[in-house]
Amino acid sequence: METKTTRVFISYAHDNKIHEQRALELADLLCSNYLDCNIDQYVENDNPEKGWPHWMSMNLQKSDFVLVIASEKFFERYSDLEKDGSGLGAKWESILTEAMIYNNDGKNMTVIPVFFSRDDKKFIPPFLNLYTHYDLSDKESFGTLLKRMKGELKPKKPKLGQIPNISADSPLAKHLPVAAEEIISESPTLPDIPEFTSNMKPGRKIMQAFYSLTLTRRFAIAKQLGLIEENESINSPDADELCAKFLIRAKEKDLLASLWSILFTDESTDPNPFK
Numbered sequence: 001m002e003t004k005t006t007r008v009f010i011s012y013a014h015d016n017k018i019h020e021q022r023a024l025e026l027a028d029l030l031c032s033n034y035l036d037c038n039i040d041q042y043v044e045n046d047n048p049e050k051g052w053p054h055w056m057s058m059n060l061q062k063s064d065f066v067l068v069i070a071s072e073k074f075f076e077r078y079s080d081l082e083k084d085g086s087g088l089g090a091k092w093e094s095i096l097t098e099a100m101i102y103n104n105d106g107k108n109m110t111v112i113p114v115f116f117s118r119d120d121k122k123f124i125p126p127f128l129n130l131y132t133h134y135d136l137s138d139k140e141s142f143g144t145l146l147k148r149m150k151g152e153l154k155p156k157k158p159k160l161g162q163i164p165n166i167s168a169d170s171p172l173a174k175h176l177p178v179a180a181e182e183i184i185s186e187s188p189t190l191p192d193i194p195e196f197t198s199n200m201k202p203g204r205k206i207m208q209a210f211y212s213l214t215l216t217r218r219f220a221i222a223k224q225l226g227l228i229e230e231n232e233s234i235n236s237p238d239a240d241e242l243c244a245k246f247l248i249r250a251k252e253k254d255l256l257a258s259l260w261s262i263l264f265t266d267e268s269t270d271p272n273p274f275k
Helices: 017-032 052-062 072-078 088-103 118-123 139-150 201-211 215-225 239-252 256-263
Strands: 007-011 036-038 065-069 111-115
Touching: 007 017, 007 052, 007 088, 017 036, 017 065, 052 088, 065 088, 072 088, 072 118, 088 111, 111 118, 111 139, 201 215, 201 239, 201 256, 215 239, 215 256, 239 256
Parallel strands: 007 036, 007 065, 065 111
Antiparallel strands: none
């Protein structure tokens, strides 16, 4: 199935040659990241067939995202501080983008303020100050912008009651619940693992709790702790035997404290002997 291409339009003012070059570099960079970016500098012969106002309007309407580059000239032209007849492109685009948000009851998911320098943050037009902005000089900020435009920014909200995937070293790991349907037996048949049965009562208690869970839950915990090796899965013919290996690896990797915290969420009742 063909994947929809994300279209991006860059709205900016021609402050100076350096600023124009940076805007062009941004457009080129977005294209290299598989984002279909348009900018006035891409127009052949500097002459759109139906004129600049129509070209700007069409790009604003058809684009999935509009990046408004905040700069001193853009702010002045938006604020109508320059003399009549100058900076008409930036003035026109700022009017249209503001109208887009106004006509959408102030809801805005597409017009994004950006800037090349932190000093330019103050030039974000007032109608965009309410929304998330991005500092293009900052690697992390630019990366987040890319993820947003590619739809990769946020993890999906889990279903209610779904056991979350929390790292073993997280202070929240000890609070992970064990759903009733994941418990299969109060007295499961335990494998013979000398590392856990020979003079190691806490180890036997871990085994008892671990093997009282369904196979699915045991593999989920093993994945959370990084105990599953390549080519090992719940679909393996020896999946049940692998669970014994998970316990041995947890001991070898000094992860018994983390495993205990996952299995016994109330450590006031079950103090963690491995901490």
